[in-house]
Amino acid sequence: MSGTEATANWHVHYVNARGKLDRLKPHVEAALEDVYPRISKVCEPPAVDILVEAVWNSSVIPERGHVGYGNEDLVTLWLAPEHPKLDENLGEPLARMIAHEMNHVMRFRSVGGPESLGDHLICEGFAGRFVQELFGNSPEPWEQAIPKTEFQRYIPQAMDDFNKRAGYRQEKISMYEWMFASGTMPRWLGYTLGYEIVGQYLEDHPDLRASGLLDIPSTDFKPALAKLAA
Structure with missing residues (x-):
């Protein structure tokens, strides 16, 4: 219908x-x-x-x-x-x-669809910030699942693997592990980290809104990820 x-x-x-x-x-x-x-x-x-x-x-x-x-x-x-x-x-x-x-x-x-770890992180963070723009809501549980002092431990690995292929099938970098704690990472790490990356990017570009980021490539967000390590 x-x-x-x-x-x-x-x-x-x-x-x-x-x-x-x-x-x-x-x-x-x-x-x-x-x-x-x-x-x-x-x-x-x-x-x-x-x-x-x-x-x-x-x-x-x-x-x-x-x-x-x-x-x-x-x-x-x-x-x-x-x-x-x-x-x-x-x-x-x-x-x-x-x-x-x-x-x-x-x-x-x-x-296009996400192929790298960075693509997946930015995709989820972007969607979360878009929802926040529309509704003015607090972060969802998966977007604030891990305190900064904890997710910072994973930033070096995210930086190293940012442009590497990742996915939910047989890729070496498993998005199940980053998102759902199927391995050693905490549950919802990728959602929280992605949300924070996009938030940092918006903070660094106050003239932009989440709805204006549709065509910005994921690689442009890598400096924001690095900034979160400080």
Whole structure:
């Protein structure tokens, strides 16, 4: 189905043959209608398909009850209808998650998908700062998961590997480790570090806003990463 008049560029598809999303559809539509005009104030909302699915509790962010994914063609929203945290994280938390994924869509269309460690860090930090611009919210838990004194320990490694290939498959530099603590790194390190890198970049360029960074290559953010080590 196409979006409502208020979300004209967005084409929403519910995977709902068993009706698991029936009670959640109004919340999804309200969140979409919240996000769309916020994006419209700073840039053109991308024309994109949005796939909404009901999933198991184990498939979502434990603290939220939902999770999102975005690429240049599709935003996927996973909701866990039985999750104990879901209902309290509808409304603005859901809208912020959608905005985060929409930023990924726009970023990927502008500069391509992430290939290096730096690309991944900046992609997530950029989306977090974009959401902050739209909503004026405090950082999400994953964006403030680690104090500066701790994430600074990982800055030399991030500097060394910034331009090296990284990903979620068989790459030598694992984004699962940087983002989700699948190895020795703390959970959400990459999200927190990316958020801080982009924040430092914006501090160093007070004439810019997060919505104006779409086409800036990740390599331009490396000096901001180095500055965080001080």
